[in-house]
Amino acid sequence: MNNVISLIEKKHEPRVDSLAIADRLGIQHKNALALIDDNKLEFGEFGRVAFETRTLETNGGNQKQRIAFLNEDQSYFLLTLTRNTKRTKPLKVELVKAFSRFRKHKQTTEDYLPFYHELHDNVKSLSDRAHQNGSQVKESFLHMNFNKLINKAFCLDAGQRPDLPPRLRAQVTAANVIAGDIVQRCVMAGLDHKVTYQEVKQAVFALAEPVRGLYLPSTQNRAFQTADTKNPEL
Incomplete structure (x- = not known):
């Protein structure tokens, strides 16, 4: 059972x-x-x-x-x-574990969302600056590519983030924090969206390197190790 x-x-x-x-x-x-x-x-x-x-x-x-x-x-x-x-004690143990898992998942979700939104607020500012400088790049394209960048760094599929284990979700949250801070700094420095993307990519991949694939199922991890790891570019 x-x-x-x-x-x-x-x-x-x-x-x-x-x-x-x-x-x-x-x-x-x-x-x-x-x-x-x-x-x-x-x-x-x-x-x-x-x-x-x-x-x-x-x-x-x-x-x-x-x-x-x-x-x-x-x-x-x-x-x-x-x-x-004989069933009462193990059931109590499993209930304690189940409610504990829920609290941990809830906390990591609450920690994740503010920094995710902060990153994309800064990406919007980056898009606004790009358009002021004559760029035709779509704002939605920038949002999508920064999301793809973080997913690629941690070997995640699209739509996988809501189901991440707490430790990996914490790492992705940290990536959102770092990416958001870099985008904000680049906007203030007047750097274009291509340079900003490269700055974020370097920092996020450096953060993800020690844990990349660590929390994935072994079969998915092996697939990642043999897959083409070419990074998305703007």
Whole structure:
């Protein structure tokens, strides 16, 4: 059985559903719901329990199923209400890990976005300066190429950033910080977008070099090592 518990975000808060807990405890789901309903005042001390009704297809036709979504404290409280079996302790461990993973991912996301936006604010300034100097380069082209540059430095595919492990996301965040600072400095110095791109490329690739491919699956890492590493150019 896969021990990794998936959480669901409800109104910016991680939740685990009662189906998953009942399955891990080896009890019927209706019994888990009964424990929640019979102790709703106590559960309420840890916040509002969210419920959802789903339609399930069965051999006897469609059936409605009520599911509870518990926050971290509520899920631990539910375990205290169940019999202390061999499954209870490992489930508590996996719940602790699941909520910890969520918090780490949430924090790295919150750290990442401001610096990403700051970089692209500076890229817009770079585009404005380029147009003032008679360049016909499109602003969208500049934004796209700086994103491609950072992805290439860390051997990332387009659209892969939201699913990065925390350590790699932190490195990409640092690349956004460095790139944003360099673009801002180049704009203030009156350097054109081509020179700015080369300055950013040199710094970002130097940052990524020690960890490039380190957090990738082994097959993808081997593919990177044999792939053509020609860098994108403006």
